[in-house]
Amino acid sequence: MEKRRPAIGFWASLHPRHWGVWMLLGIMWLMAQLPHGLQQRLGRALGRLGYRIGGSRRRMTEANIRACFSERSEQQQDALVRGTFEANAVGMVECTQSWFGSMARYRRDLQVDGGDLLRDNLAKGRGVILYGGHFSILDFALPLVDAVNPIAYMYRPNASPVLDKVIEGRRAPYRHANFSKRELKELIDYLRAGNLAWYAFDQDLGLKNSVFAPFFGVQTATLKTLGWLARESGSIPMFMSQWRDNDRGQYRLRFREVPAPFPTDDDVENATILNQMLEQEISRDPTQYLWLHRRFKTRPEGAPPIY
Numbered sequence: 001m002e003k004r005r006p007a008i009g010f011w012a013s014l015h016p017r018h019w020g021v022w023m024l025l026g027i028m029w030l031m032a033q034l035p036h037g038l039q040q041r042l043g044r045a046l047g048r049l050g051y052r053i054g055g056s057r058r059r060m061t062e063a064n065i066r067a068c069f070s071e072r073s074e075q076q077q078d079a080l081v082r083g084t085f086e087a088n089a090v091g092m093v094e095c096t097q098s099w100f101g102s103m104a105r106y107r108r109d110l111q112v113d114g115g116d117l118l119r120d121n122l123a124k125g126r127g128v129i130l131y132g133g134h135f136s137i138l139d140f141a142l143p144l145v146d147a148v149n150p151i152a153y154m155y156r157p158n159a160s161p162v163l164d165k166v167i168e169g170r171r172a173p174y175r176h177a178n179f180s181k182r183e184l185k186e187l188i189d190y191l192r193a194g195n196l197a198w199y200a201f202d203q204d205l206g207l208k209n210s211v212f213a214p215f216f217g218v219q220t221a222t223l224k225t226l227g228w229l230a231r232e233s234g235s236i237p238m239f240m241s242q243w244r245d246n247d248r249g250q251y252r253l254r255f256r257e258v259p260a261p262f263p264t265d266d267d268v269e270n271a272t273i274l275n276q277m278l279e280q281e282i283s284r285d286p287t288q289y290l291w292l293h294r295r296f297k298t299r300p301e302g303a304p305p306i307y
Contacts, residue, residue, distance in 0.1 A: 008161035021162045031093055032100035039097065040247040043090030051085040057292055061085070063306050064291045068216035083287030090244070091136035098140045099170035106140075106251055107147035114255030115148060118196075118238065122149065127191035127235035131226065131258065132242070133202040133278045134290040137251065139167075141242040143174040144251055145198065152177035152190055153198040184225065191233035198240065201226055202278060204297050212300050213271035216279055221298035227263030227270035237262060239274070241281040243288060254281070 031039065051058060058081070065080045072080070097103065121128050130151075135141070145151050155178050158164035168178070176195065179187045191197055201223050204210070210221035230237045237258040245252050262273045282289045296306040 007165050013162045013165070018160070018162045021160050025163070025166060028096040029100045032096040036097075036105075036249050037247070039093045040090055043093035044086045046093070047086030047089030048082075050089060051082050058085070060294060060307060061291045064295055065286075067218050067296060067306050069286070070217070080286055081291075084289070084291045087136040087244070087285075087287045088290060088292055091138045091140065094140040094244075095138050098143050098174075099167060103143040103174075106249060107143060109250055110144050110147055111245065111250065111252040112148060112255070113252065115253075117257065118149065118255045121236045121238065122194070122196060124236065125194045127194050127233060128196050128238055129191055129230055129233065129235045130196065130198045130238050130240040130255070131274050131277075132198065132200050132240040133281070134200055134293075135242050136288045136290060137242050137244055138290075139171065140251070141253075142171060144242065144253055145240070146174040148253065149196050150176040151196045151198055152179065152187070154179050154181065154187065154200070156181065184229070188229065188233040191229075191235040197235075199226075199229065201274060202295065203293075204295055207298050210298060211267045211271050213268055213275050215275040215295075216282075218296060218306075219300050219303065220275065220296060222271035222275060224267045224271075226274055227265075227267060230263040239277045239281070241284075243285070 031042070034042065061081050061084055062077070065077050065084070069077055069080060097106075118128065130145075142151075142153070152175060155168075157180065158167065171178075177190055179190070179197075187197060203223075204221045205223065207221065209223060209225075211224055212219040213222045214220065215222070229235075239256045239258055241254045243252040243254070244250075256277065258277065259273065261269070263270055294307060299305060
């Protein structure tokens with residue numbers, strides 16, 4: 001098994017090549033000190049700026065929206081793109097609060113749908129795996145879930161060792177454990193011990209790791225491991241989505257049962273079931289989903305490229 005990258009040492013982190021990252025972290029710290037309302041306004045302003053600047057990120061978002069909401073007019077699609085930039089920029093600013101500020105207020109005022117269902121399933125002692133996607137509140141969601149129950153998550157180390165060390169250190173108070181993509185066996189053992197883990201499955205990791213299943217009408221590369229994880233661990237599968245209810249500091253978690261026959265021995269069927277659930281949640285407010293990445297970079301043979 002591939003080992004985790006060793007954490008960077010203090011003196012090595014002060015090398016000039018890391019000064020840009022330290023400046024970025026300083027800006028993040030300053031953002032976290034702003035009042036909530038000002039954070040929201042700043043995020044929306046940054047989102048509007050990002051939309052106007054455009055570039056590859058905007059073209060990517062437009063392609064995703066066009067592929068998934070082809071029934072909407074050009075004006076409606078453009079409104080979704082604008083809203084996506086604003087909601088996700090707000091989410092980036094909110095992340096600084098979870099890393100460098102206090103989450104007490106947001107944890108106290110959290111709204112939870114399906115919390116009793118989650119607690120009942122955890123009480124069975126088999127462990128619960130929460131499938132879900134990348135919504136705009138991003139890291140802000142981790143302290144919220146921790147307010148309901150201690151949780152572990154799958155993660156991908158950041159390319160910057162300094163940023164990775166700082167961010168994982170700031171996540172530590174709100175996590176029970178974390179696992180890289182190379183630590184699936186450890187994740188299975190963790191679930192077998194009766195714990196709760198969060199697995200965001202909506203990333204394109206290439207043809208070798210995926211099957212094609214519909215997602216908003218697009219044949220989408222979806223991870224093969226989804227049903228396997230639940231079967232191997234014996235854990236109870238559930239679905240979670242995370243939301244910003246408004247700009248006044250109210251957030252919501254939604255926990256749902258994953259319907260039968262999941263998990264099956266058919267990877268395509270498993271992927272289809274979970275993609276449908278993700279679709280249903282995204283449709284509540286499409287702008288709060290992370291459309292700003294290449295979700296459809298892997299295409300079925302003969303299919304035209306999305307980007």
